[in-house]
Amino acid sequence: MRHVRIGVTVGALLALVVGVSGVHALWGRSETVPAGVTLTGDLAVSASWLGGSPVWAPLYPGSTTPDATLRVTGSGSGSTLGWRVQITSTVATQFAAYTTFQARECVTGTVIPAGGYPASGSLPAGAVVDVCVHYTLASNAPGTLQGQQVSPRISVVAQQVGG
Amino acid sequence: MSARAIRGRAGRPRLVLAALAAAVLVLGAPATAWGFWRATAPDVTAQLSAATVAAPSGISCTTVGGTLSRSAQVTWPAVAGAVAYRVTIANASGTTSAQQTVTSPTITITQGLLSDLLSGLITTLLGGNPLYVSVETVHSSGWISLTHTAGQPVSQTLLPVGVKCDT
Numbered sequence: 257m258r259h260v261r262i263g264v265t266v267g268a269l270l271a272l273v274v275g276v277s278g279v280h281a282l283w284g285r286s287e288t289v290p291a292g293v294t295l296t297g298d299l300a301v302s303a304s305w306l307g308g309s310p311v312w313a314p315l316y317p318g319s320t321t322p323d324a325t326l327r328v329t330g331s332g333s334g335s336t337l338g339w340r341v342q343i344t345s346t347v348a349t350q351f352a353a354y355t356t357f358q359a360r361e362c363v364t365g366t367v368i369p370a371g372g373y374p375a376s377g378s379l380p381a382g383a384v385v386d387v388c389v390h391y392t393l394a395s396n397a398p399g400t401l402q403g404q405q406v407s408p409r410i411s412v413v414a415q416q417v418g419g
Numbered sequence: 420m421s422a423r424a425i426r427g428r429a430g431r432p433r434l435v436l437a438a439l440a441a442a443v444l445v446l447g448a449p450a451t452a453w454g455f456w457r458a459t460a461p462d463v464t465a466q467l468s469a470a471t472v473a474a475p476s477g478i479s480c481t482t483v484g485g486t487l488s489r490s491a492q493v494t495w496p497a498v499a500g501a502v503a504y505r506v507t508i509a510n511a512s513g514t515t516s517a518q519q520t521v522t523s524p525t526i527t528i529t530q531g532l533l534s535d536l537l538s539g540l541i542t543t544l545l546g547g548n549p550l551y552v553s554v555e556t557v558h559s560s561g562w563i564s565l566t567h568t569a570g571q572p573v574s575q576t577l578l579p580v581g582v583k584c585d586t
Contacts, residue, residue: 303460314470316500316560326463332456351469391467399562403471410463416456 299332299339301414306386315406318395323388325362330383330414338378341385342413343368351406354397359410362386378417473498474564475524475554480571480584483527489581491528491573493552498524498564503557507567508533508540508550515539520557528552528573528582549574549585 303326310324330339345357359368368387369375379385391408475495483492495504506526509516517536519526533540533550544550551570557563572585 299456299458301458301460312467316470401469406467412460414458
């Protein structure tokens with residue numbers, strides 16, 4: 257019985273060692289195939305308002321700004337580079353609880369998921385995505401917010417998902 | 420117990436720690452190499468503010484009535500988006516006050532109205548002291564203007580009895 261236990265233990269250890277070696281082998285192999293391009297390449301993203309910064313009328317409770325289009329361009333070396341766009345927004349502290357932000361891909365109307373767009377698959381290097389964004393002021397926003405700056409700030413991130 | 424034995428026991432934890440650190444390095448290095456890239460664009464900003472509900476830009480008062488009674492008709496310019504106006508009638512110090520909501524940009528101040536709103540108001544008026552009428556805008560969004568028009572003074576008139584505008 258003791259030998260069996262020892263055997264099982266040694267076997268488990270061997271399996272662990274082989275498993276780890278397998279990971280190393282996979283990693284090592286990625287340096288020799290074209291995927292190595294991504295190891296020495298780059299990934300960048302830019303975002304700017306299409307047609308200039310939006311001119312939004314001041315918000316009343318329950319009202320929403322018209323859509324404004326944000327053009328997002330991802331770039332990077334490597335023809336196999338894949339990426340997703342993630343968009344988040346912050347506003348002035350006093351508006352945080354009363355303001356909602358929505359970003360949609362303009363062509364399809366798909367809401368940009370928290371995990372990035374597209375939800376499955378990826379965008380190729382050099383892809384351009386037009387994102388329609390708007391803000392809504394909650395109907396229960398207090399009157400003390402009148403006249404204050406919402407100060408929206410939009411963060412755009414390109415997240416590599418393949419390469 | 421010899422000094423060497425003591426060193427041996429003290430060194431054992433270090434050996435274990437070193438082994439753990441080596442294991443973390445060996446296993447962690449490939450994981451780091453697999454990490455996906457992330458690029459962030461400079462933040463994009465825009466101009467956006469909360470709206471402001473304006474109070475009526477002015478207030479005017481006309482004494483109306485005949486030989487039997489007088490009243491003060493207070494009016495003001497309509498405000499875009501207003502669904503109502505909140506009228507405050509108060510004494511000079513503001514310690515006695517009452518509010519009345521109207522949907523049109525006008526209100527007629529009579530002794531009867533003052534009595535109905537608050538007995539303290541008619542007492543003030545009959546005591547020879549003026550009352551002040553100010554107006555706030557109630558917007559369709561539910562917001563009320565943060566400011567109000569300057570108070571229009573009204574006071575008692577004896578012949579005929581009633582309320583008159585004070586210029």
